[in-house]
Amino acid sequence: xxxKEIDRRIPSPLRLHHPLQRREAATGFAxxxxxxxxxxxxxxxxxxxxxxWDVDRGDPEAIRFVAAIGSADxxxxxxxxxxxxxxxxRWEVAGESFGPNGINRTFFRYCPHCVLDDIRDVYGPEAxxxxxxxxxxxxxxxxxxxxxxxxxxxxxxxxxxxxxxxxETVAALRPQLExxxxxxxxxRASPYHExxxxxxxxxxxxxxxxxxxxxHAGAAWCENLGISALHPPKIPPGKLSRLDRAIAADEGFxxxxxxxxxxxxxFDRLTNAEKRSRGILGxxxxxxxxxxxxxxxxxxxxxxxxxxxxxxxAMHALPWKIGTDMLGVxxxxxxxxxxxxxxxxxxxxxxxxxxxxERKGIAAEDLAQGYRNHRITVAAGEIETTLRKLKGALTxxxxxxxxxxxxRQVEAIVEAGGLADASGAPxxxxxxxxxxxxxxxxxxxxxxxxxxxxxxxxxRQVGIMRARHVSLASHVEIMRFIFDRRLNWxxxxxxxxxxxxxLLDVDECIQLVRDSAPPMKNFLFAELExxxxxxxxxxxxxxxxxxxxxxxxxxxxxARRLVPVITRESVEQFRRQYVTAGxxxxxxxLHHKQVRSILGRVAIEEEFDTKTVKTTIYDRGRVxxxxxxxxxxxxxxx
Numbered sequence: 001x002x003x004k005e006i007d008r009r010i011p012s013p014l015r016l017h018h019p020l021q022r023r024e025a026a027t028g029f030a031x032x033x034x035x036x037x038x039x040x041x042x043x044x045x046x047x048x049x050x051x052x053w054d055v056d057r058g059d060p061e062a063i064r065f066v067a068a069i070g071s072a073d074x075x076x077x078x079x080x081x082x083x084x085x086x087x088x089x090r091w092e093v094a095g096e097s098f099g100p101n102g103i104n105r106t107f108f109r110y111c112p113h114c115v116l117d118d119i120r121d122v123y124g125p126e127a128x129x130x131x132x133x134x135x136x137x138x139x140x141x142x143x144x145x146x147x148x149x150x151x152x153x154x155x156x157x158x159x160x161x162x163x164x165x166x167x168e169t170v171a172a173l174r175p176q177l178e179x180x181x182x183x184x185x186x187x188r189a190s191p192y193h194e195x196x197x198x199x200x201x202x203x204x205x206x207x208x209x210x211x212x213x214x215x216h217a218g219a220a221w222c223e224n225l226g227i228s229a230l231h232p233p234k235i236p237p238g239k240l241s242r243l244d245r246a247i248a249a250d251e252g253f254x255x256x257x258x259x260x261x262x263x264x265x266x267f268d269r270l271t272n273a274e275k276r277s278r279g280i281l282g283x284x285x286x287x288x289x290x291x292x293x294x295x296x297x298x299x300x301x302x303x304x305x306x307x308x309x310x311x312x313x314a315m316h317a318l319p320w321k322i323g324t325d326m327l328g329v330x331x332x333x334x335x336x337x338x339x340x341x342x343x344x345x346x347x348x349x350x351x352x353x354x355x356x357x358e359r360k361g362i363a364a365e366d367l368a369q370g371y372r373n374h375r376i377t378v379a380a381g382e383i384e385t386t387l388r389k390l391k392g393a394l395t396x397x398x399x400x401x402x403x404x405x406x407x408r409q410v411e412a413i414v415e416a417g418g419l420a421d422a423s424g425a426p427x428x429x430x431x432x433x434x435x436x437x438x439x440x441x442x443x444x445x446x447x448x449x450x451x452x453x454x455x456x457x458x459x460r461q462v463g464i465m466r467a468r469h470v471s472l473a474s475h476v477e478i479m480r481f482i483f484d485r486r487l488n489w490x491x492x493x494x495x496x497x498x499x500x501x502x503l504l505d506v507d508e509c510i511q512l513v514r515d516s517a518p519p520m521k522n523f524l525f526a527e528l529e530x531x532x533x534x535x536x537x538x539x540x541x542x543x544x545x546x547x548x549x550x551x552x553x554x555x556x557x558x559a560r561r562l563v564p565v566i567t568r569e570s571v572e573q574f575r576r577q578y579v580t581a582g583x584x585x586x587x588x589x590l591h592h593k594q595v596r597s598i599l600g601r602v603a604i605e606e607e608f609d610t611k612t613v614k615t616t617i618y619d620r621g622r623v624x625x626x627x628x629x630x631x632x633x634x635x636x637x638x
Contacts, residue, residue: 011048011068018124020072021131023094023200026063026081027163028132030055033070035128035167042162052162058083080134088299094134094200096215099300101139106158108136108166109151111144112181115170119177127171134200135193140219143246145193149184150242187246192222192253209259217302218256219249224289226252229266233288264313271317275371283314283326294327336378393422393434402440403499409465412475418483419443447482447502451492460506461491464499471509472561478504481512517557522565524556531571534582539615540566546608548574578607579623581616588634592616598636602626 016036020029034044045052048069054062058081067074082103085092089100115130122129135141136151143150154173156164173180195210196219204211210218226248227240240248255262267287274286284291287310294310297303307327315326319334394402399419400410413419414433422436454461462470468478481487482502491503523531525540528549543549550570553562581592588595599605599618604626607617627633 011065013071014069016124017070017072018122018128018131020067020070020077020080023134023197024080025093025132025134025137025166026058026066026077027055028166029070029072029077029080030066030163031166031168032128032131033066034165035171036124038125040168041165042159045162052159056161056163082134082137093137095202096199097302098138098216099297102216104137104139106164107153107155108132108164109142109153110136110170111147111149111151112177112184113147113149114144116177116181119174126174127167130167130170132166135197138196138219140216140223140249141193141196142242142249143187143190143193145190145197148189149186150246152180152184185243187243188250190246190250191257192219192249195253195257208257210253210256213305214302217297217300217306220293220297221290221303221306222252222256223249224252224293225256225263225266226250228270228288228290229255231288233270233285235288260309263309267310267313267317274318281318281320283320283324286318287314291327298328390422390434390436393436394440396433396435399435399440402437403444405499408475409499412479413443415476416479416483418446418479444498447499448492448497451490451502453494454491454503455494457491457493457503461503462506464502464504467504467506467509470506471513473509473513477513477516478509481509486512514557517555520554520556520565522552522554522567523571524563524565528566528571532575532580532583533586534580534584534615536614539613542608542613543574546613548578575620577620578617579620581618584618584623590634590636594636598634599623599626 014033014037018032018036030045031041034041037044039047042052045055048065050062050065055066060078060083063078063081064074066072067077070077080094082091082093082105084090085097091098091103093103110132114133118130119126122131141151154169156166156169158164170177195208196215198204199211199215199218210222213221223245227235227245229251230248231240231244255266270287274281284295291310291314294303294307298307311327311329314320315329315331316335319336320326320331322331322334324331396407396410400407403410410419414421419435419439421433422439464478464482467473468475471478473481481504482490487504487508489505489508493501493503526537528535528540529537540549544551544566548570550567552565552567554565555561556563581595584590584595585592590598596616604618604622607619608615610616
């Protein structure tokens with residue numbers, strides 16, 4: 001019967017009918033109407049001039065007609081009807097959409113315990129008591145969330161252009177139903193299956209990340225993510241039992257419901273497992289069934305949030321082969337690089353790049369695990385500049401040749417901070433240092449910065465190396481004067497560029513060397529007259545010879561050379577042990593003859609021959625002890 005004929009009819013309700021159940025499929029409701037009135041489904045529909053095909057394909061007017069003859073709410077029955085949703089064999093029911101394999105159209109699974117409950121609890125003819133739950137037609141629903149048992153697959157009689165007759169099929173199973181129920185395989189309480197039923201009833205939870213997805217995408221994702229989490233990526237489908245798949249679905253639900261971070265944790269584990277393997281990297285072989293599902297559903301927009309999540313993660317996880325299709329995006333440039341790919345980019349040896357990773361402290365965990373070079377990864381942005389500079393970088397001898405200087409001058413420039421290793425390595429690794437041409441050019445620009453063009457230099461305006469020699473500065477010192485901008489004047493030979501075109505003021509360099517030198521630690525011979533009161537500077541050589549003072553050499557900023565000095569330690573020791581007559585004269589206001597007279601009365605003699613040492617020196621300890629015994633010891637009496 002066509003739609004126009006249905007529109008013109010005002011069907012009368014059947015005398016016998018059951019109330020429409022929540023989540024009862026429309027074809028199942030029609031089957032119950034037939035059963036309660038003692039008819040086959042197709043017989044009843046044709047008797048009321050309704051084409052079974054219209055009911056089977058979910059024609060809205062046909063469904064409203066069925067609702068009318070069964071005294072049911074037509075909107076509710078339409079909501080619970082499996083109907084086509086566009087092309088490509090897509091369907092919708094209970095406000096949810098499903099792909100070609102999401103709904104079982106020619107058979108159903110059922111829970112024998114639920115059927116027995118219906119037979120026990122529902123009023124009316126026994127054959128009409130069981131009712132078809134929507135979830136029993138879904139491919140993703142495999143275990144009863146009420147009785148915690150796996151569903152049983154039923155094979156109804158198929159009639160051309162007609163839906164299967166649910167109640168007819170169950171009535172044929174009735175004699176064995178108790179035995180079937182007793183033999184069903186039990187399963188635990190399943191949050192995954194409870195969630196599916198909740199979605200069919202329109203319940204969502206803001207805390208459940210899966211409720212952001214359509215039901216069929218979320219359910220398929222749980223199943224495949226769980227397999228990836230619990231089984232090897234390449235496990236054959238035939239080795240997964242019904243129990244394996246159910247457990248995987250629950251595990252996938254537990255992970256995915258928690259959100260994107262929990263999903264990434266699983267993918268982190270799969271990534272790390274792949275890093276311990278050998279061979280070519282492939283996303284399907286790395287992430288298993290979860291990735292395979294997204295590959296197979298590229299034409300389904302419902303999976304797009306999942307594709308975006310996995311694509312973004314995967315592209316920043318491993319260095320895939322260029323040209324790899326990453327869920328619709330062809331990889332032309334990796335977001336991460338390995339030691340191997342970095343070596344290819346930089347044109348360097350893999351050992352060099354591996355050492356570079358170690359020195360920079362990147363990919364430390366991968367290195368600690370001992371992964372192979374093609375599995376040690378780092379974000380491309382983290383090392384992009386280094387790799388670019390390393391490509392074509394020069395060794396120290398090559399850099400010296402480019403600048404026209406000696407190796408030690410290159411090393412001085414580096415130590416002074418004028419040029420950095422292209423690998424970012426510290427100076428301790430200068431043995432394998434490489435310098436990027438762009439950095440060398442930048443160093444020369446800095447060298448020339450602020451230089452005054454000079455056509456005829458004066459005698460005191462000389463090149464860098466001559467200024468270093470005359471000022472007695474070290475190679476590093478003279479370069480630091482330049483790069484630390486401590487020079488007030490800097491020149492450049494007119495029409496010249498490069499290292500040897502720079503001019504410095506010799507006198508300014510000399511002053512900087514003096515100013516920059518640390519103060520002298522020890523004493524010049526002439527300074528001992530101020531340090532040791534009463535000491536004659538001519539006494540110093542004799543005291544050195546007697547090993548009462550220690551001689552050494554120290555750099556003098558003023559003399560700009562090493563000069564003889566007396567060590568500070570020996571001077572301090574001398575002062576603690578000895579006292580000169582001159583010091584005693586200053587302390588007590590006496591003449592040196594008076595000091596000798598007072599000390600002579602208590603038998604304290606000079607420690608050294610005065611004629612030889614040129615200074616009168618006493619033992620400080622004996623002098624202090626004698627003075628402490630007599631109150632007016634230092635009062636001179638003739």
